[in-house]
Every structure is written in C-alpha cells, then in structure tokens.
Amino acid sequence: MxxxxxxxxxxxxxxxxxxxxxxxxxxxxxxxxxxxxxxxxxxxxxxxxxxxxxxxxxxxxxxxxxxxxxxxxxxxxxxxxxxxxxxxxxxxxxxxxxxxxxxxxxxxxxxxxxxxxxxxxxxxxxxxxxxxxxxxxxxxxxxxxxxxxxxxxxxxxxxxxxxxxxxxxxxxxxxxxxxxxxxxxxxxxxxxxxxxxxxxxxxxxxxxxxxTTHWDTRNWQLVTESSAPTDLQAQGWRFTLPPGFQPVAELSRQIGPAHAVDQLVVSDGLAAISIFIETFDPKRDQNIRQGDLRQGAANIHRMRLASYWLTAVGEAPAQTIRDLARAVQYVPQAAR
Known part of the structure; x- marks a missing residue:
C-alpha cells in the first residue's frame, strides 16, 4: 500500500x-x-x-x-x-x-x-x-x-x-x-x-x-502533472510479474515541461508496486545511486537498462522488488 x-x-x-x-x-x-x-x-x-x-x-x-x-x-x-x-x-x-x-x-x-x-x-x-x-x-x-x-x-x-x-x-x-x-x-x-x-x-x-484551506494561493505558481494511458509492450518493454500481481495501470506522466516518465502499476489487491521508466540524462542522473533503498514498508530498486532509468518501488519485501526490476527486458524497435 x-x-x-x-x-x-x-x-x-x-x-x-x-x-x-x-x-x-x-x-x-x-x-x-x-x-x-x-x-x-x-x-x-x-x-x-x-x-x-x-x-x-x-x-x-x-x-x-x-x-x-x-x-x-x-x-x-x-x-x-x-x-x-x-x-x-x-x-x-x-x-x-x-x-x-x-x-x-x-x-x-x-x-x-x-x-x-x-x-x-x-x-x-x-x-x-x-x-x-x-x-x-x-x-x-x-x-x-x-x-x-x-x-x-x-x-x-x-x-x-x-x-x-x-x-x-x-x-x-x-x-x-x-x-x-x-x-x-x-x-x-x-x-x-x-x-x-x-x-x-x-x-x-x-x-x-x-x-477549506487557510493558505492564500492566489499568487502561487501553478504546475499541472498530467497522465495518459500508454502501451509499454508496444514500446518494447517486457515484464515478468510476481505470482498474484496483475497490471492495474500503464501511464505516461508529464512531470514538468521537459520530463516524461512512464509508469506500470501492478497489484495483488492489497500491495502495489510501480515501475517507473525514464530516459537517462547524464547531467541530471549521474549522481543517482543504483541498487536498493528502503523507507518503512516501501522498498526501492534503481538500475540502468540501456539508455533508461528503471525504478521499482512498492510495499513488498526487498527481494520481490529487486527480482521484478531485474526481470524487466527492453527490446528496441529495430531489433524487433
């Protein structure tokens, strides 16, 4: 959750x-x-x-x-x-x-x-x-x-x-x-x-x-994060899901004017895991550490795959998150 x-x-x-x-x-x-x-x-x-x-x-x-x-x-x-x-x-x-x-x-x-x-x-x-x-x-x-x-x-x-x-x-x-x-x-x-x-x-x-909020937001900056359905398999992504987990949503999220992130959400009904996919940017991402992180019940695994960053995060044991991320495959259009 x-x-x-x-x-x-x-x-x-x-x-x-x-x-x-x-x-x-x-x-x-x-x-x-x-x-x-x-x-x-x-x-x-x-x-x-x-x-x-x-x-x-x-x-x-x-x-x-x-x-x-x-x-x-x-x-x-x-x-x-x-x-x-x-x-x-x-x-x-x-x-x-x-x-x-x-x-x-x-x-x-x-x-x-x-x-x-x-x-x-x-x-x-x-x-x-x-x-x-x-x-x-x-x-x-x-x-x-x-x-x-x-x-x-x-x-x-x-x-x-x-x-x-x-x-x-x-x-x-x-x-x-x-x-x-x-x-x-x-x-x-x-x-x-x-x-x-x-x-x-x-x-x-x-x-x-x-x-009703007590904050006066009239002069605050407004940012809209939009999302739209997408087909990750058509883009070349292949996923092997843990038993019991099924896809819930495949989204393309626009975060800011020049930052797009694709997201796969899977769930077994109680627990949810998301895989975020974004293009690797050497200037922005070179200091991001690969491997495992943990915050409470949420475990995170980050890794490079081809020219992309993969981040798997969810309220599941670390091994489940790690195995899910490492099983992801990317088959480029040309290869197919």
Whole structure:
C-alpha cells in the first residue's frame, strides 16, 4: 500500500506504543481461517466505508523511530468525494481532492501541484480486485474487540501465504467498518510500519468548512502533472510479474515541461508496486545511486537498462522488488 503512500502517514509516546503491543496480543488469539467468500465481502465493506462515509480526524504513521501525524477530512456530497489531507509534522503540506483530481499545496515554495488523485492512502485498503486476494492471503479473525481513538474495533489478519508479500493486521470499526488501524508485518512476522487514527469523528459532526484551506494561493505558481494511458509492450518493454500481481495501470506522466516518465502499476489487491521508466540524462542522473533503498514498508530498486532509468518501488519485501526490476527486458524497435 505505497503507495497508502502514496502515496506517500502522532505522537504515540508510551500510550501509542502500548496500543501497538495490545493489538498484537489480540491478533495472537486469532480464530480458524474464515471462508474465502467472507473475506472478499469484508474487504469490500471496509473499502466502501473509506469512500462513502463522512469522517475527520488525525492519524499517525509510525515507521521505525519516525512518527508523522496527518489531519484528514473526508466528505461525500452531491459532487462526489471531497478530501483534505494536511501533514502536521515537518514542512507544511496539504492536498485537496475532488474525486479523481487533487491539488497539493507546498507553502514554502508557494507552489500548487495539480495531479491525478491517489486512492491508495489510509484508510483505504483495496488496490484491485478482492477476488485475487484469497489465493495469496489467509484471513484470520479474532473474537476480541479493541479500542482505537475511543472506538470499538474488530481485529483480523491477512497473512501472506508466501514470502513475496507482506502480511497485514487490521482493526476495523465495529459500527461503521471504517479501517482505524493497520500494521504491516514482514515474512518473519516483525512489525514494518503501522498507521492508526489517534482521534476521529464520523458522520454529521464533520462540517464542509473543514475542507477549506487557510493558505492564500492566489499568487502561487501553478504546475499541472498530467497522465495518459500508454502501451509499454508496444514500446518494447517486457515484464515478468510476481505470482498474484496483475497490471492495474500503464501511464505516461508529464512531470514538468521537459520530463516524461512512464509508469506500470501492478497489484495483488492489497500491495502495489510501480515501475517507473525514464530516459537517462547524464547531467541530471549521474549522481543517482543504483541498487536498493528502503523507507518503512516501501522498498526501492534503481538500475540502468540501456539508455533508461528503471525504478521499482512498492510495499513488498526487498527481494520481490529487486527480482521484478531485474526481470524487466527492453527490446528496441529495430531489433524487433
């Protein structure tokens, strides 16, 4: 869920860390596996809650020793989905979404970036077809309930059946099915990262005025990042995908006046991996390091292939990202 990055996640201190331990203890009391049809309906219910409910609150993303808090407001009205996401730590950043388009405000640069909206951030959960999930994850439910941000939630675990992907431990609101907390676990069962609401309001208490930014952007620079569907195979690119991962999108993205990037997005329904392809520029790219990088649950592998830069990034184990990138082939037009 990079993405869920997004991409692209407050202060827990003693109480927050204890909360993580308690959620882990609750998951250890998991019941036998639930029927596969039930998990599909359950995940779709959780996804529907994230997209159709009105809610506002602060959530905290914890990655190692790093904590980042964000304020999220989500409303659904006659115009569709509207959302405001404000990063509360570090440099001020804010994104305002209207359905599939968002404006991201960067106050320190007095810059507004208009771009296609991402749908993979918390509390969203699904990234593709839920039917494929049952082939690669076991769903374990717990008879225990737990409290997150003052609300009762049910604990369950989506445990990966192989080492190609992470497992997820989640807590969903008993009343509304909204995802309140999610933990990412590596193949050894160790906590990679976690995100949870520290406060939340649901329903009529959420007012449209909460969607309004306090920044005056009238004299700020405006940059539009556009994207269009593309056919990477027709361009000569060949990909070998990990089992369970299917293409979700093939896009050509225009980032700035003279910088185009092609992107392949693949997903197994819960995890997403992107491969970015861009022409190698010796002046711009000569100091970029090849190899592996890691940021929380997201692993990155960069490499040169012919006259291109390949960057594979996603919330999956490093070996999965590395193998996917190294299996990419490029067959130039002339050779074909």
């Amino acid at each position: 990079i993405a869920r990055q997004a991409g692209v996640r407050s202060t827990w201190l003693a109480c927050g860390l204890l909360a993580g331990v308690m959620l882990g203890m609750a998951a250890q009391a998991a019941q036998p596996l639930a029927p596969s049809g039930d998990v599909q309906a359950f995940l779709q219910q959780v996804q529907k809650a994230a997209r159709s409910l009105d809610y506002a609150g602060v959530y905290v993303y914890q990655q190692g020793h790093t904590l980042q808090s964000s304020r999220l407001v989500h409303l659904v009205d006659g115009t569709g989905e509207r959302e405001r996401l404000e990063i509360l730590d570090g440099m001020p950043r804010e994104c305002l979404r209207q359905n599939s388009v968002e404006q991201c405000l960067l106050p320190e640069r007095k810059l507004v970036v208009i771009q296609p909206a991402r749908s993979d951030h918390f509390p969203g959960l699904l990234l593709g077809n839920a039917q494929a999930i049952t082939a690669h994850y076991d769903w374990r439910t717990s008879s225990h309930t737990y409290r997150v941000a003052g609300r009762e939630c049910s604990v369950s675990e989506l445990k990966a059946r192989d080492r190609l992907r992470y497992s997820y431990r989640i807590c969903t609101d008993v009343e509304t099915h909204l995802l309140l907390k999610s933990q990412t676990l590596d193949p050894a069962g160790h906590l990679v990262d976690q995100v949870a609401f520290s406060s939340i309001r649901v329903g009529a208490d959420v007012q449209p005025a909460a969607l």
